[in-house]
Amino acid sequence: MSEISWKRTISDVNDEVLINLERPHKAFYLALTVSITCLLIAVGMVCYHVAVGNGMWKGFAPPAYWLVDITNFVFWVGIGHAGTLISAILFLFRAQWRNTVNRSAEAMTIFAVICAAVFPGIHMGRLYLGAYWALPLPNTNNLWVNFRSPLFWDVCAISTYFTISLLFWYIGLVPDLASIRDRVKGVKRLVYGLMSLGWRGTARQWHHYETGYGFLAALATPLVLSVHSIVSWDFAMALQPGWHTTIFPPYFVAGAILSGCAMVYTLLLPVRWMFKLENYIREDHLEACIKLTLLTSTIVFYAYGIEFFVAWYSGNVYEWAIFEKRAVGPYAFYFWVMTFCNCFFPLVWWSKRMRYNKAVSFVVCVLINVGMWFERYNIIISSLIEDFLPGSWGHAEPGLWEIGLTIGSFGLFFTFFLLFCKFFPIISLSEIKLIMDKPMKNSIKGGH
Amino acid sequence: MNQSKGVLALFQHLDTFCEVIEKVKSRNDFKDHEFYSPTSYHEVEHACAYAPSPVRWFTFFGAMLGTITGFALPLLCDWDWPVVVGGKTAGIYSLPAYVVIGFEFTILFGGIATVLGILVMSRLPNPKVKVLDPRLTDDLFGVFVPDVTLDGPQAKFLKDHGAIELKATN
Numbered sequence: 001m002s003e004i005s006w007k008r009t010i011s012d013v014n015d016e017v018l019i020n021l022e023r024p025h026k027a028f029y030l031a032l033t034v035s036i037t038c039l040l041i042a043v044g045m046v047c048y049h050v051a052v053g054n055g056m057w058k059g060f061a062p063p064a065y066w067l068v069d070i071t072n073f074v075f076w077v078g079i080g081h082a083g084t085l086i087s088a089i090l091f092l093f094r095a096q097w098r099n100t101v102n103r104s105a106e107a108m109t110i111f112a113v114i115c116a117a118v119f120p121g122i123h124m125g126r127l128y129l130g131a132y133w134a135l136p137l138p139n140t141n142n143l144w145v146n147f148r149s150p151l152f153w154d155v156c157a158i159s160t161y162f163t164i165s166l167l168f169w170y171i172g173l174v175p176d177l178a179s180i181r182d183r184v185k186g187v188k189r190l191v192y193g194l195m196s197l198g199w200r201g202t203a204r205q206w207h208h209y210e211t212g213y214g215f216l217a218a219l220a221t222p223l224v225l226s227v228h229s230i231v232s233w234d235f236a237m238a239l240q241p242g243w244h245t246t247i248f249p250p251y252f253v254a255g256a257i258l259s260g261c262a263m264v265y266t267l268l269l270p271v272r273w274m275f276k277l278e279n280y281i282r283e284d285h286l287e288a289c290i291k292l293t294l295l296t297s298t299i300v301f302y303a304y305g306i307e308f309f310v311a312w313y314s315g316n317v318y319e320w321a322i323f324e325k326r327a328v329g330p331y332a333f334y335f336w337v338m339t340f341c342n343c344f345f346p347l348v349w350w351s352k353r354m355r356y357n358k359a360v361s362f363v364v365c366v367l368i369n370v371g372m373w374f375e376r377y378n379i380i381i382s383s384l385i386e387d388f389l390p391g392s393w394g395h396a397e398p399g400l401w402e403i404g405l406t407i408g409s410f411g412l413f414f415t416f417f418l419l420f421c422k423f424f425p426i427i428s429l430s431e432i433k434l435i436m437d438k439p440m441k442n443s444i445k446g447g448h
Numbered sequence: 449m450n451q452s453k454g455v456l457a458l459f460q461h462l463d464t465f466c467e468v469i470e471k472v473k474s475r476n477d478f479k480d481h482e483f484y485s486p487t488s489y490h491e492v493e494h495a496c497a498y499a500p501s502p503v504r505w506f507t508f509f510g511a512m513l514g515t516i517t518g519f520a521l522p523l524l525c526d527w528d529w530p531v532v533v534g535g536k537t538a539g540i541y542s543l544p545a546y547v548v549i550g551f552e553f554t555i556l557f558g559g560i561a562t563v564l565g566i567l568v569m570s571r572l573p574n575p576k577v578k579v580l581d582p583r584l585t586d587d588l589f590g591v592f593v594p595d596v597t598l599d600g601p602q603a604k605f606l607k608d609h610g611a612i613e614l615k616a617t618n
Contacts, residue, residue, distance in 0.1 A: 147522035156552040182582035198574030203483035211501035212566035
């Protein structure tokens, strides 16, 4: 990315970025109303679900069972990947553009993981026993949990990922919350004061903070790559044709980063306009995000191709049968939507003009997220619906309840995100100051 | 910091501030002084020349504790209730499967310990914090010297070295 010439100085940052704490744009209220409505519909559906039981699920029959639940789970965990990737890996690479988008990407991660956790929660049925089942406690027969199961690894991975992402996000917020505390009065001052933990911004505090932040980034980096690898093992460790393949971990990680980056762009573009942050989240920063999305899209494209090649080249007839069905069988619709959205549409971004065209990029990012949902559905349904017992083979499509809960999870996600945008700094105040021109007597260009 | 009585000098420019830091550190009459910065400029860190932060030890020991816990948990459970795996004798521990749990616990404990390290070393949480000047978390740098007055030599030194504002705090 070329050097950006800043029209603002560090003195403008707090005044202009914290505009979100004041009265927001009308579009904000509209978006919040829509999100809360979707969320309330889903809450009603979950209540009904808990009352009548799992039978209401159209897909909830052998052998499909999880179907949309697990699709949503994998989809949301994938969305959550970009946040920590941007905040940790790009921090270690000193990619300057991450300083403008990391805060909202991290918030997105946390909310996406919450959305993901909702689905196993609902699926387990008795929610109040969820913690008991998830924790390594002996069951009623005094047996310990199966530590060899990828499902338990997944519990470890997702809970670690959530905790570390939350800590990373919060520790990054502390100096900014102190900035807000020093600007507001009354109850707000008390609340932000408590949240900022009494941060003062002394050089010694910054010294410990920077050291710790670097270590957190270093710890979170392998975590980002491990989490979706472990999610992929939920499938790859099973002997099911179509799932039992070694390409799954890198393929899932690339897919997760693809969907996450696309979601970052989808969220940032309206937020940037709504809160007038054009001077901070610059077009070059958005373009850098698009480049990362394009890169991961090509990796995913390669993975789709190699998956088919290996299925054919291995000579395994069962594996090939699944892949044949994916492309031309009863679920071909999902396959082709996935292929076009994730592989072909992003190709427009090879043109620089298109990368800077916000309308086109926004539409392609939305399509990628549609494609990534379809990808998970396609992988899950094609292998799950035809297991080793031909007598149980069938056909499943998402029903009203599944679609309703999926929309509801988007409602939950956007509600959380919009509330975050209203009450917290959308851009990291302290980190954006680092990439702006330094306040020197003899002014020089900024840099980290 | 519990003491807030003293003199606060505010600076606008990073280079001026860094020069002041180096000079203040070499003088003896700036006891218990503190430097304030709106963000973590590396120039300030270099000028302060602090010893490496002990936060790294929190990370190291936290991560090590995590590794030990992550492996101990499944191994002790195996020991408590041996399960036949893959038709082999009970008591043969399947370590490769536990690498995942060991890894996740390493990251989890290491991360939590790092945050605790930041909080402990930065003396946080500090609910009784006294904000010396709201601009210190915005765009100005500051030097705070406790137990001195505006007419003392310290205040004069700071003024002479580019402070844009001097104020007595209490």
